[in-house]
Amino acid sequence: MALSRLFVLGAASLLLGCSDEPLSFGNDPRLLWWTDHETGDLSEWLGKSGQGGFILPGNSKVEVVTGVSRSGTHSLLIQDLSPDQRDFPLAARNGPLPLGVYASAWYYLPRAVQPTGYWWFVLYRSRHAPYDFQSFRDEIRLSFKPLPGGRLGYELETEELGKIAPLVERDIPIGSWFHIETYLRATDGADGELSVWQDGEQTFHVTGKVMETPWAEWMTGGVVDGLGTDAAQLYIDDAALSSERVGPVEPFTRR
């Protein structure tokens, strides 16, 4: 009888094709921390796991909004509301990050930004003794760079190594989501490593001493010296820190 039932079930499944429900195994073991902002607030940036994080709005605004999102209904909106002065609206995850860590997020620019000098949208900051609030150095910066013809690109610069030549130059798309992932191995010696991928394609790679100390924290959003336009916006979604490369995966989902 049991065999008959098994066969009836099997035959029915074969005919109807109804055994295709995805199987979820819970949290991705590669991820050390992630947020899709579907909590509707900044709580996952500030806590959730690891060392926690912080928000620096500067004189502008950092908030979770609806309307534009890569996954779900929410995303993080970075607004530079002070185009005439240097400002730093950003979200950060505290250090020390693990040695050899991937940091990734999806970004969306509704229109091209025109920084006066730089708009660091990814920043690694090191801290050193006595590890207080003032003991840091802004080490590694990915900065938007206006290109001829109204296009927008980006460049990589570090305190230790200066400007890094790209492996391949890629434009930043306007009005569509793009993925930036970095790998940082910050050591005391020359065996450090830094890589950048845009939408899965490696655009920068450098080895050597990449930071003053191995104590690193990851920041994203904007450190902007000024704007040639009015206020500017940058949306961020599906951000993660991971032990392995995540790549431009499908929009984050919760089950």
Place this chain on the structure above:
Amino acid sequence: MDRLVRLGMLWSALAWPAAATAEPAPCPRTGQAWVQIVFSGPAWSKPVQEAVLRELRTELQRRSLQACAEPEGAPWAPPQKLFTLLASDTERVAIVPSDLGNEGGFVGRTIALGVIPEDARALAIAQAVDEALRSDVGLPPEAPRPRPAPPPPRREPEREPSHAAPLESIVGVAVAPALQVAPAIFDGASRAVVAPGVTLRLAVTPGSFGGSLGFTVTRASNLAFGQVFVRQFRLPLDMSARFRVRSGLLQASCDLGILAALVDYEYAPNGRGRRWVEAGARAGFSVGWGRRLRPWLGASIEVLPNSTELRFEPTGGFGRTPKLWLGLALGTELAWP
């Protein structure tokens, strides 16, 4: 020259049986008890009649009886028994223990020939006549009434009967160590899955066609998706139609059927997983050697059209369950009768 010699030898070999039967011995021989067989009905052909007589003579020879058709001239003594074999069509033969012309009503025994391979029918008819002869009256009382007397037999050209062994009805139970392999062609797979196990198959094959029911128990194994390993356990069960061919002791079988596999997938680090039934189709081929206890080698392919996506939160799918499993088995089959 050699070629001519060989041709000559071949001609001799072919011609010998004809020469040997060119002048048959008189039947019945004087002094030997005999049984008369009358072939009646349109479905008889001369070769089949001769084949039946030949087989019957072999059977009766042990009891010092002769089997003859129409006696040539007056026999030395009347027959001990007379059987009329009625064949109105090729599907059945009625065995009637009397002369149709002298009795108005009688009972007989009917053999259904449809299920018997053509080259085994003469032997089956001869054995049935022999059985009837050995019984007192020659017939079971409940046997059905024969049809009315058909017209006289018509001689038709017929091909020579072959001498291949008949496919007897068998029930077989096969057991074998097995290896199931899912090639690394499913989404996300970084290597093939190899699962050793044991397979058991029950087959019933009345003739060339039959059915089989089989299942395989395999050891749990890992699906590898890069650094992620998902433990899987699988218990496939299939119900198949079987086609069988045989030549001497060599037997080959093809199975084609539906498959239901109880599967269990688990991500070991957190113990999360699920169990369900996968459905698909299975084709198998096996070759065996022997009669009762038959070593065999089999290969199979299982196709599962509905592969299931495997996911993590929040990054989504990292792979899918295999759609294709290949099987290999080497074991023994026990067959009845």
